[in-house]
Amino acid sequence: MKCGFCSYEFDESDGKQGCGGCPGGCHSIHCPRCNYKNPLEPHFFKTIRSIFTDKGDSK
Ligand SMILES: [Zn+2]
Numbered sequence: 001m002k003c004g005f006c007s008y009e010f011d012e013s014d015g016k017q018g019c020g021g022c023p024g025g026c027h028s029i030h031c032p033r034c035n036y037k038n039p040l041e042p043h044f045f046k047t048i049r050s051i052f053t054d055k056g057d058s059k
C-alpha cells in the first residue's frame with residue numbers, strides 16, 4: 001500500500017497495526033516512515049468495486 005501522506009510504498013505487514021495510541025482502538029496502518037495513519041480499506045468495499053468493474057456498462 002501507499003502512504004497517503006508521504007507516498008511511501010510499503011507492505012501492509014510492514015506498517016504498524018494496532019499502535020494502541022488511537023482512540024477507540026487502532027484500525028489503521030501507520031506508515032513506517034512518517035507514522036501517518038492510513039485508513040484500512042474494508043474488504044467488502046474492494047469486492048463491491050470489483051463487481052462493478054466486472055459488470056461494466058456494455059450498452
Ligand atoms: Zn508516510
Ligand SMILES: [Zn+2]
Binds near residue numbers: 018025026037
Ligand atoms: Zn494507530
